[in-house]
Amino acid sequence: MTNPSSSSPLPLDVTDLTVAYHEKPVLWDVDCVVPEGTLLAIVGPNGAGKSTFIKASLGLIPTAAGRIKIFGKPYASQRKRVGYVPQRESVDWDFPTHALDVVTMGRYGHLGWFMRPGKTEREMAMDALEKVGMAEFAQRQISQLSGGQQQRVFLARALVQDADLYFMDEPFSGVDAATERSIIQLLQELRFKGKTVIVVHHDLQTLKEYFDWCMLLNVRRIALGPVDEVLTKENLHRAYGGRAAFLRS
């Protein structure tokens, strides 16, 4: 830093992000600034653009407008500082491989092209599996795992990415209550270590208990900030329309 008075750059700084499919906006002029060490939930109705927001932040889909900065720089130069957990349904779990191998894939970004994963990578993967309570399933074919176990394998894979900013797309989908708690505990641990974690979430009931911050999204950004400030009757009504009354009760 040339200027000592400036604070370290923000993990995620999104300005005027617009994403459209065939001129139909999916995200419209969304601003999102997330301070370091935040556990942020993205909530909103179906089709609100929650996954799209994550994918656009990672440069996975083209944007119509907007600027995205990760720790002050474009994503392409910050790949190693960012971890990503895609939706569980987005991959083919009949793929011929086992849990440990999937977790090892989290190190591929650090290895780069052509370098092969070795003993170090497998040990890191094994440690991560242990952290998510899946060590005994390391050699298990991935189609033989339950939904919650698959989700934990994905989480372990994110852990070995050893990132400073994480994007997780519905890590609680298809997971039982006990697994949900153990996952959120891990996410909170990451946050205590100063990592920033951004999670697409569905359950408004658990928002306050699980997360520090929340972004309410419905194509437009409705609100962003500490969960308490965001979850007002008015904001929920703007995000969910007529359904808000029933969601709030």
Place this chain on the structure above:
Amino acid sequence: MIFDIILIACIVAAACSMPGVFLVLRRLSLQSDAISHSVLFGIVISFFLVKNFHSPLLMIGAAATGVLTVMLSELLLKTKLVKEDASIGLVFPALFSIGVILISKYAGDIHLDVDAVLTGEIALAPFDRFVVGGVDLGPRSAWSMGLIALINLLLLLGFFKELKLSTFDAGLAASLGFRPHLLHYGLMIMVSITAVGAFDSVGSILVVALMIAPAATAYLLTDSLALMILLSMGIGITSAAVGVLLAFSLDTSISGTMAVVCGMFFAIALFFSPRYGMISKWLIARDRKWIFACYTLCVHLLHHEGTPEEEEESHVRHLQDDLKWEPKYAQKVVASGIRNGLLLKTGNHLHLTPLGKETVRSLMNRG
């Protein structure tokens, strides 16, 4: 001569099976059918340009057509006016038919006829020798196909990790900067070049059998990607060798017999694969049914053990009256319970053995 044919067939099969694994895993099997047909268009056009069947330009032309096929299909799909299968089904027949028309119209006197395009002429391949400085080094197609197989192998080894990741999880691959789209096109070029190389020997239809069947067979036999590639190569090579020998003894089409053998290997795996075969699945399902019935009976007995109605509830008649089991079915369940040491039968009454009790308790705890 038969040795030469077997050699060529095995090399073709090995080369085809490598991209085949990724086609199967990416659910692109039909894309290989499309490419193997439309490359004909590229071959014909390149041939008109260079007038030589052994020019490397043919490969470049074919690779370009393969990419063109994929791009045109994707463009059609993007219009959202046709679905994915239709977009593939529209593009390759168009290119293939242009190729066929060009051959029948302008290439009547050269070695390229429509029959050969469909099924190949592997029996003629050994006559075309690779001669350097007067020394006969063997059939030319063994060398050209060997080179393609070697390139496929090197690409597979070099990009194993990248291909694996982008096939399993394209989203993570893209976020890590591995360019899955580029790898996709690379794979399609690999398929195109392999298809052109194999064209002479097995034709445009059977090359699909050699790409897909060994990979689909291997998929049923292993849980490891590396092993799947090795198995697929082994199955392809074996099918090729067996196919050629069988064709000679039966005096039938060589390429056709090779494809049939590939199909037979697949059928064997489909039924007999130890883990994913139909028979083992059926056996597991059957066992599960009896085990569950047996446990149901044990739970029932434990439930009423030591209660006043035990006398009534443990009577064999009860199985028919209140559990509503058919007499024969009930008999079988009791027999399997006794055989597995869970039950004892004294007179007309059933009792749990200590092992039976323990099993039921651990089952109940888990539930």
